[in-house]
Amino acid sequence: MLASRNVRPAAGHRMAAAPGQRALLAGHPGRRVMVAAKAQKKEIMMWEALREAIDEEMERDPTVCVMGEDVGHYGGSYKCTFGLYKKYGDMRVLDTPICENGFMGMGVGAAMTGLRPIVEGMNMGFLLLAFNQISNNCGMLHYTSGGQFKVPMVIRGPGGVGRQLGAEHSQRLESYFQSIPGVQLVACSTVRNSKALLKAAIRSDNPIIFFEHVLLYNVKGEVGDKDEVACLERAEVVREGTDVSIFTYSRMRYVVMQAVNDLVKKGYNPEVIDLISLKPFDMETISKSVRKTRKVIIVEECMKTGGIGASLSAVINESLFNDLDHEVIRLSSQDVPTAYAYELEAATIVQSSQVVDAVERVCGGRVAATV
Amino acid sequence: MALPAAISGLKAKDGLQLGMSVARLFASAASQIKVEVMPYKVHRIEAPSNIVGTNVPELMSFYKLMYKLRRMEIAADMMYKAKFIRGFCHLYDGQEAVLTGIEAAITLEDSIITSYRDHCQHITRGGSVMELMAELMGKSEGSTRGLGGSMHIYNRKTNFYGGNGIVGAQIPLGAGIALAHKYRGEPNVCITMYGDGAANQGQKYEALNMAGLWNLPVIFVCENNHYGMGTAEWRAAKSPNFYTRGDYIPGIKVDGMDVLAVKHAVAFAKAYALANGPIIMEMDTYRYHGHSMSDPGSTYRTRDEINAMRTERDPIERVKKLLLSNGVEAGELKRVDKDVKKEVDDAVEAAKAGTIPPDSWLWKNMYVAPLGGEMRGVLPGQYHAPDFDPEYKS
Numbered sequence: 197m198l199a200s201r202n203v204r205p206a207a208g209h210r211m212a213a214a215p216g217q218r219a220l221l222a223g224h225p226g227r228r229v230m231v232a233a234k235a236q237k238k239e240i241m242m243w244e245a246l247r248e249a250i251d252e253e254m255e256r257d258p259t260v261c262v263m264g265e266d267v268g269h270y271g272g273s274y275k276c277t278f279g280l281y282k283k284y285g286d287m288r289v290l291d292t293p294i295c296e297n298g299f300m301g302m303g304v305g306a307a308m309t310g311l312r313p314i315v316e317g318m319n320m321g322f323l324l325l326a327f328n329q330i331s332n333n334c335g336m337l338h339y340t341s342g343g344q345f346k347v348p349m350v351i352r353g354p355g356g357v358g359r360q361l362g363a364e365h366s367q368r369l370e371s372y373f374q375s376i377p378g379v380q381l382v383a384c385s386t387v388r389n390s391k392a393l394l395k396a397a398i399r400s401d402n403p404i405i406f407f408e409h410v411l412l413y414n415v416k417g418e419v420g421d422k423d424e425v426a427c428l429e430r431a432e433v434v435r436e437g438t439d440v441s442i443f444t445y446s447r448m449r450y451v452v453m454q455a456v457n458d459l460v461k462k463g464y465n466p467e468v469i470d471l472i473s474l475k476p477f478d479m480e481t482i483s484k485s486v487r488k489t490r491k492v493i494i495v496e497e498c499m500k501t502g503g504i505g506a507s508l509s510a511v512i513n514e515s516l517f518n519d520l521d522h523e524v525i526r527l528s529s530q531d532v533p534t535a536y537a538y539e540l541e542a543a544t545i546v547q548s549s550q551v552v553d554a555v556e557r558v559c560g561g562r563v564a565a566t567v
Numbered sequence: 568m569a570l571p572a573a574i575s576g577l578k579a580k581d582g583l584q585l586g587m588s589v590a591r592l593f594a595s596a597a598s599q600i601k602v603e604v605m606p607y608k609v610h611r612i613e614a615p616s617n618i619v620g621t622n623v624p625e626l627m628s629f630y631k632l633m634y635k636l637r638r639m640e641i642a643a644d645m646m647y648k649a650k651f652i653r654g655f656c657h658l659y660d661g662q663e664a665v666l667t668g669i670e671a672a673i674t675l676e677d678s679i680i681t682s683y684r685d686h687c688q689h690i691t692r693g694g695s696v697m698e699l700m701a702e703l704m705g706k707s708e709g710s711t712r713g714l715g716g717s718m719h720i721y722n723r724k725t726n727f728y729g730g731n732g733i734v735g736a737q738i739p740l741g742a743g744i745a746l747a748h749k750y751r752g753e754p755n756v757c758i759t760m761y762g763d764g765a766a767n768q769g770q771k772y773e774a775l776n777m778a779g780l781w782n783l784p785v786i787f788v789c790e791n792n793h794y795g796m797g798t799a800e801w802r803a804a805k806s807p808n809f810y811t812r813g814d815y816i817p818g819i820k821v822d823g824m825d826v827l828a829v830k831h832a833v834a835f836a837k838a839y840a841l842a843n844g845p846i847i848m849e850m851d852t853y854r855y856h857g858h859s860m861s862d863p864g865s866t867y868r869t870r871d872e873i874n875a876m877r878t879e880r881d882p883i884e885r886v887k888k889l890l891l892s893n894g895v896e897a898g899e900l901k902r903v904d905k906d907v908k909k910e911v912d913d914a915v916e917a918a919k920a921g922t923i924p925p926d927s928w929l930w931k932n933m934y935v936a937p938l939g940g941e942m943r944g945v946l947p948g949q950y951h952a953p954d955f956d957p958e959y960k961s
Contacts, residue, residue: 298739298773305743332733341721342711343932401935
């Protein structure tokens with residue numbers, strides 16, 4: 197099935213990884229992934245997992261198709277559709293010209309007839325050009341047509357701050373898209389949840405905007421089989437704890453877990469929850485956590501102004517005010533275009549030391565300072 | 568097959584009106600009348616002949632339909648001035664021949680998508696005047712339950728994809744619908760309608776390029792009524808030859824005030840699109856009203872121009888003249904007029920008496936049956952479980 201140039205570890209061969217990285221991926225500091233003698237599950241990279249999800253869903257349902265720039269013959273700029281055009285043909289894996297507004301609208305029109313397009317934005321930032329189609333047509337059509345038409349499409353692509361990609365290629369669009377009525381926003385973070393969530397998104401009848409992250413495509417992990425489909429509206433409890441609830445998503449999950457390593461050594465017991473569903477929020481999981489710990493820190497990569505954290509903070513304040521001991525802390529990116537220089541780029545996004553500081557401030561040990 | 572038997576054999580599908588199906592049936596009967604229409608201007612294609620065959624029953628069906636559309640739009644005008652209809656209301660009177668001609672040349676299996684000037688498509692695609700009026704008035708009996716309004720009229724069963732508010736946004740959608748037809752191997756086209764104002768949108772060229780690349784069965788219909796909102800065509804478009812704007816895509820310019828010319832050209836275009844790929848049609852037409860009800864329509868054009876159009880090129884008058892000169896009595900036409908007026912008036916009264924959509928419909932059909940979560944409400948602690956209720960039963 198896969199082209200031979202794919203790197204896939206043969207069964208039994210495990211790629212060496214730094215212990216810290218392994219723990220990060222496992223999500224629980226100190227607890228390793230058990231490798232039973234008989235069940236040696238192979239680890240694959242996130243782009244392979246996404247590719248598996250697309251492949252399995254296209255095989256299962258002939259109305260699923262992919263459209264985007266370089267998805268076909270080139271194989272996808274992040275290899276998420278590598279080789280699929282050979283298996284499914286050019287019509288089902290459609291190479292579009294560079295016209296985001298045009299092909300997004302085309303995807304919506306095709307979805308209205310009952311096809312299930314997966315539209316790939318080569319970079320989420322490019323989808324700003326397609327904002328009208330995403331907002332007015334993709335998001336609102338089901339409602340404004342009185343429920344007649346549904347738009348079962350998935351809009352996916354990498355966003356987030358990469359390695360010195362420059363301001364226009366480091367954008368986080370979840371904050372712009374979150375107000376669009378009628379869409380669901382999902383952000384994957386691990387290899388396992390990326391495949392399961394993408395499968396769920398493709399099967400869903402709602403328009404889903406599926407956020408991947410440029411720096412996570414080569415993260416390794418295990419995946420489920422072709423029947424493992426996650427719930428699109430459920431948050432993931434990464435680590436149970438009692439001291440503070442840290443809500444995060446996408447790549448910031450790894451930053452938080454790195455901070456958690458340090459915090460555990462210092463004697464803290466934070467609870468880490470990966471939001472997964474950015475719209476709608478999984479208020480059940482969120483409120484359960486807040487009621488338990490009574491302190492909230494939101495760690496996100498989008499900007500402070502109008503970001504996901506801003507919405508979540510407001511909702512927590514409105515619904516769980518009496519369960520809070522402390523104001524909701526938001527650690528977000530600076531409201532600046534992402535600089536090119538390495539050090540300045542690092543300064544625009546949240547680093548794990550800031551998470552450690554925030555937890556220490558909130559849980560006691562330091563005087564509260566303004567963020 | 569004998570005509571009466573064929574007509575009685577036609578069953579109304581889900582209460583759809585038979586008007587257009589019957590017209591198509593009549594068209595296939597003997598064409599006793601040959602009419603010469605204005606020759607077609609063409610781009611990169613050979614022009615079809617400009618002799619169109621028709622017959623009295625077909626012309627009568629055209630007359631009745633166009634008159635109904637005209638009276639409906641005039642009623643909408645009156646209702647708007649009486650404040651029963653609010654917001655934006657874009658009227659189609661003057662352009663009836665374009666839509667009537669298109670529908671006569673295609674079937675309900677073909678798809679149509681258009682802009683906000685979409686009231687008449689509801690009728691030609693099987694809807695009733697009452698449903699349209701109720702939708703304009705925001706009543707629950709409306710075609711989109713009062714949730715869409717004037718610019719969002721849809722009918723999934725008869726492949727009418729709306730009804731779009733943003734100028735030009737429907738053009739890529741039309742290409743997508745045509746892509747789906749091709750994907751499924753269906754012998755159907757998508758008629759993608761837009762105006763001369765939208766013809767300057769970038770997304771139109773993006774859609775043209777893709778349609779041309781993949782030979783999608785889409786017919787791009789530019790309804791050139793010479794004014795893009797309040798700006799005349801010559802002030803907005805460097806090239807007023809919209810039928811040539813597709814460059815490598817063939818185009819054909821049609822007299823849009825002549826229903827027979829339109830019908831003949833669209834039939835030609837449909838055959839072309841199914842065999843080869845996209846084609847652009849420019850319909851030279853005119854709207855009597857302003858861009859919308861908030862535009863008087865007289866600040867950027869003269870009353871003389873509007874009146875000249877009415878006297879010289881009105882589509883309904885043209886068909887009326889043809890009918891009268893082919894043996895139909897004036898009295899019969901007057902009877903048709905009276906029936907149509909009554910139908911429209913009754914529909915308006917029924918719509919006025921409609922019910923206001925209940926509050927619970929505000930949240931209905933936001934999502935289609937999600938996998939199991941809850942939707943966060945705006946008020947603290949209020950979570951709306953999204954219920955999937957396509958029939959709006961509660």
